[in-house]
Amino acid sequence: DGGITQSPKYLFRKEGQNVTLSCEQNLNHDAMYWYRQDPGQGLRLIYYSQIVNDFQKGDIAEGYSVSREKKESFPLTVTSAQKNPTAFYLCASCVTSGGREQFFGPGTRLTVL
Amino acid sequence: QKEVEQNSGPLSVPEGAIASLNCTYSDRGSQSFFWYRQYSGKSPELIMFIYSNGDKEDGRFTAQLNKASQYVSLLIRDSQPSDSATYLCAVFGNRGSYIPTFGRGTSLIVHP
Numbered sequence: 211d212g213g214i215t216q217s218p219k220y221l222f223r224k225e226g227q228n229v230t231l232s233c234e235q236n237l238n239h240d241a242m243y244w245y246r247q248d249p250g251q252g253l254r255l256i257y258y259s260q261i262v263n264d265f266q267k268g269d270i271a272e273g274y275s276v277s278r279e280k281k282e283s284f285p286l287t288v289t290s291a292q293k294n295p296t297a298f299y300l301c302a303s304c305v306t307s308g309g310r311e312q313f314f315g316p317g318t319r320l321t322v323l
Numbered sequence: 324q325k326e327v328e329q330n331s332g333p334l335s336v337p338e339g340a341i342a343s344l345n346c347t348y349s350d351r352g353s354q355s356f357f358w359y360r361q362y363s364g365k366s367p368e369l370i371m372f373i374y375s376n377g378d379k380e381d382g383r384f385t386a387q388l389n390k391a392s393q394y395v396s397l398l399i400r401d402s403q404p405s406d407s408a409t410y411l412c413a414v415f416g417n418r419g420s421y422i423p424t425f426g427r428g429t430s431l432i433v434h435p
Contacts, residue, residue, distance in 0.1 A: 241421050250331075252411070252427035253367075260421055268422075300366055310415055311357055312423065314366040 213237065214315035216301050221320045223288065223295065231286045231318045233301035242284035243302040243312065246270060253300065259284055260306060288320065296322045325350045327414050329426035336433055342399040344429050346412030349393070355415040356388055356395045361428065362408045371397060402433040 214235040223229045233242065241260050245253040255268030259278040273292025278284055284303075288295045298319050302312040326349040336342045344358075355374055359367035373379045373386040373395065385398040395414075399406055412426040 253425045255422065258422065304421075306421060310355060310421065310423075311369055311372050312413070313369060314359075317366045 214301060214303055214313060216299075216315035216318050218318060219316065221318055223320060223322050225322065226290045228287055228289050229320070231288065231299055231301075231320070233284045233286065233315055234282055235284075235301075235303045235315075236282060237303055237313065238281075239303035239313075240281070240306045241304050241310075242278070243304075244268075244274070244276065244284070244286045245300045245302065247298045247300060256286065256299075294322075295320055325414075325416060325424045327412055327424045327426040329410075329412055329429045331427060332430040333432050334429055336402050336431070338402060338404060338433055338435050340402050340433075342402045342406065342431055342433065344397040344399075344410050344412075344431065345394060346396065346414075346426055347394045348412075348414045348424070350414065350416050350424075351390075351393065353390075353393075353414045353416055355423075356386070357413040357415075357423070358384075358386060358395075358397045359411040359413060360406075360408045361411055367411055399431075402431075404433050404435055407431055407433050 217232045243258045244256040257276040259265035275287045301315040304310045304312045328347045358371040361367045371386040373388045379386045383400045387396045409428040411428045413423040
């Protein structure tokens with residue numbers, strides 16, 4: 211089955227730790243995205259990538275980093291510089307032609323201890 | 324600043340009624356419009372998309388687009404309790420833009 215997977219489903223981080231959230235897709239989509247969602251809030255864009263080895267900052271990139279070494283993978287690292295990382299993190303992908311409808315992974319819920 | 328506005332709700336409708344969800348957008352050049360359903364604690368699920376003015380129907384769902392007035396709406400006929408969720412509107416700008424703008428969502432409650 212084609213789709214987007216994210217792992218882990220739940221993640222706990224201690225103060226000062228870096229953690230990496232995994233996102234993999236087998237939809238052959240060129241573009242991939244990372245969003246953050248806080249309770250009662252909309253989606254805020256962290257980073258996006260249209261092609262391999264290229265990515266751009268979104269609206270709230272500070273304290274986060276990404277890589278895009280493979281078309282299928284777009285991991286997100288939450289660094290210790292991100293002071294309030296507790297949130298629901300969503301990865302999405304889409305084609306870069308046509309309607310560009312985004313499909314989402316199941317999400318990772320990150321909690322700072 | 325591109326904006327997409329939705330009434331946060333909650334919108335409460337009785338089972339079997341028509342639920343009407345609305346979304347307005349500021350970028351007049353917007354080309355593609357999407358509706359997502361998000362259950363509590365889950366990720367958004369694409370339920371409808373529309374590109375042209377007018378109505379698009381899919382089962383109990385109808386998306387309506389009016390580019391002149393810059394709004395897009397979602398109608399859910401014969402609402403069921405399982406439709407209770409938050410509905411997100413997403414808008415893509417001019418051709419070549421790969422960054423959608425999401426509204427904050429409207430919470431829908433369908434009560435028996």
